[in-house]
Amino acid sequence: xxxxxxxxxxxxxxxxxxxxxxxxxxxxxxxxxxxxxxxxxxxxxxxxxxxxxxxxxxxxxxxxxxxxxxxxxxxxxxxxxxxxxxxxxxxxxxxxxxxxxxxxxxxxxxxxxxxxxxxxxxxxxxxxxxxxxxxxxxxxxxxxxxxxxxxxxxxxxxxxxxxxxxxxxxxxxxxxxxxxxxxxxxxxxxxxxxxxxxxxxxxxxxxxxxxxxxxxxxxxxxxxxxxxxxxxxxxxxxxxxxxxxxxxxxxxxxxxxxxxxxxxxxxxxxxxxxxxxxxxxxxxxxxxxxxxxxxxxxxxxxxxxxxxxxxxxxxxxxxxxxxxxx
Numbered sequence: 001x002x003x004x005x006x007x008x009x010x011x012x013x014x015x016x017x018x019x020x021x022x023x024x025x026x027x028x029x030x031x032x033x034x035x036x037x038x039x040x041x042x043x044x045x046x047x048x049x050x051x052x053x054x055x056x057x058x059x060x061x062x063x064x065x066x067x068x069x070x071x072x073x074x075x076x077x078x079x080x081x082x083x084x085x086x087x088x089x090x091x092x093x094x095x096x097x098x099x100x101x102x103x104x105x106x107x108x109x110x111x112x113x114x115x116x117x118x119x120x121x122x123x124x125x126x127x128x129x130x131x132x133x134x135x136x137x138x139x140x141x142x143x144x145x146x147x148x149x150x151x152x153x154x155x156x157x158x159x160x161x162x163x164x165x166x167x168x169x170x171x172x173x174x175x176x177x178x179x180x181x182x183x184x185x186x187x188x189x190x191x192x193x194x195x196x197x198x199x200x201x202x203x204x205x206x207x208x209x210x211x212x213x214x215x216x217x218x219x220x221x222x223x224x225x226x227x228x229x230x231x232x233x234x235x236x237x238x239x240x241x242x243x244x245x246x247x248x249x250x251x252x253x254x255x256x257x258x259x260x261x262x263x264x265x266x267x268x269x270x271x272x273x274x275x276x277x278x279x280x281x282x283x284x285x286x287x288x289x290x291x292x293x294x295x296x297x298x299x300x301x302x303x304x305x306x307x308x309x310x311x312x313x314x315x316x317x318x319x320x321x322x323x324x325x326x
Contacts, residue, residue: 002300002301002304002305002308003304003307003308003311004308004311004312006311007307007308007311013030019036019037019038020038021033021036021038021039022038022039022040022041022310023039023040023041023042023043023307023310024036024039024041024042024043025042025043025045025303025307026042026043026044026045027044027045027046027049027050027053028050028052028053029042029053029056031056034056034057034060034063039063040062040063040064041063041064041065041066041310041316042057042063042064042065042066043066043067043068043303043306043307043316044065044066044067044068044320045067045068045299045303046067046068046070046071047067047068047069047070047071047072047075047127047202047290048067048202048203049065049067049202049320049325049326051325053065054320054322054325057320057322058322058323064316064319065319065320065322066306066316066317066318066319066320067318067320067326068299068302068303068306068318069125069126069127069302069317069318070298070299070301070302070303071289071290071295071298071299072126072127072129072130073130073298074289074290074291074292074294074295074298075127075130075200075228075289075290076127076128076130076131076134076200077130077134078228078254078285078288078289078290079127079131079198079200079226079228079252079254079289080131080134080135082226082228082252082253082254082283082285083114083119083196083198083224083226083252084114085252085283086224086226086249086250086251086252086281086282086283087111087112087114087196087224087250088111088112089110089111089250089281090283091280091283092104092280092281095280112195112222112224112249114135114138114139114140114196115138115139115140116139116140116141117140117141117195117196118140118141118142118143118193118194118195118196119131119132119135119140119141119142119143119194119195119196119197119198120143120144120145120190120191120193120194120196120197120198121142121143121144121145121178121198121200122145122184122187122197122198122199122200122201122210122229123144123145123146123199123200123201123202123229124144124145124146124178124181124200125146125200127200127228128144128198128200129144129178131198131200132144132177132178136177140196141179142178142179142180143178143179143180143181143182143190143193143194144178144180144181144182145181145182145183145184145186145187145190146181146182146183146184147183147184147206147324148183184206187210187215188215188218191215191218191219192218192219192220193220194219194220194223195220195223195224196223196224196225196226197211197219197223197224197225197226198225198226198227198228199211199225199226199227199228199229199233199234200228200229201229201230201233202229202230202325202326203229203230203232203233204324204325204326205325206324207229207230207233208232208233209232209233209234209235210233210234211225211233211234211235211238211239212234212235212238213235213238213241216238216239216242216247216248217247219247219248221246221247222246222247222248222249223247223248223249224248224249224250224251224252225239225242225248225250225251225252226251226252226253227251227252227253227254227255228254228255228289229255230255231253231255231256231257231271231272232257236257236272236273236274236276237273237274239251239274239276240272240274240275240276240279243276243279243281243282244279248281249281250281250282250283251276251281251282251283252282252283252285253271253276253282253283253284253285254285254286254287254288254289255287255289256271256272256287257271257272257273258270258271258272258273259271259287271284271286306318
């Protein structure tokens with residue numbers, strides 16, 4: 001019902017009739033579908049794109065690959081929820097009081113003030129920008145990184161900082177802009193300024209292991225790390241050492257290194273190869289950042305909008321660069 005009336009939609013795995021298909025929606029398109037002489041684009045209907053799909057589409061340069069950023073707001077909200085929980089030590093305080101233990105109330109403060117502090121967001125795309133808007137709203141300085149940047153626009157202060165255009169959509173405005181945008185290569189210079197490091201990157205060959213022992217050492221003492229991108233972007237052993245040594249004050253994680261492989265293993269799969277789950281200064285979430293009650297509605301609406309744009313002959317957003325994987 002959200003699609004334009006002139007759109008003919010078919011469903012199923014059967015590749016019969018591929019000679020008339022112009023747009024394919026699916027995460028793992030088969031060679032039979034990709035061989036269609038009329039196929040012009042593929043939409044993977046979620047934010048991530050399987051490595052196998054990216055690899056296959058490299059052999060079909062005439063077919064555009066897109067993904068669907070329907071969950072940017074909900075994932076950003078999870079990042080901010082983890083940030084608050086980690087910075088305010090909500091979980092250990094909660095657990096103590098459940099044991100009727102009021103001792104933390106009378107101990108020196110552990111919580112951090114966020115107002116006036118600096119957040120470095122790695123991956124200032126749709127999710128990163130949504131995080132940035134929320135953090136700007138509580139008075140934080142926001143620095144973002146992007147793999148590719150528009151042409152530099154000198155700031156009024158003459159510092160030559162690149163600024164993103166205001167976000168598109170309801171409620172967009174200047175408050176959504178980061179204070180600074182830098183290329184990913186500037187990371188060594190940015191990490192020492194980050195009280196809070198928020199990772200919102202996809203997992204690619206370039207980002208795997210991006211944050212390791214050396215990068216964590218560059219952060220200010222007692223910084224806080226939040227990861228809603230992918231687990232292997234961070235070296236788990238270096239993260240554990242930083243958390244147990246006091247280099248990092250806390251972490252909030254919604255993405256992991258190990259996942260259940262079947263239904264039976266869902267009840268006993270450690271999320272990492274180091275005991276992060278035993279640390280009270282880690283807030284754990286089982287990769288549920290994009291899962292909200294309104295998920296299906298937002299997913300269907302975003303997908304329908306992309307299909308309608310395609311049917312009008314316009315350029316769809318969220319195009320994936322198959323050379324780099326996102």
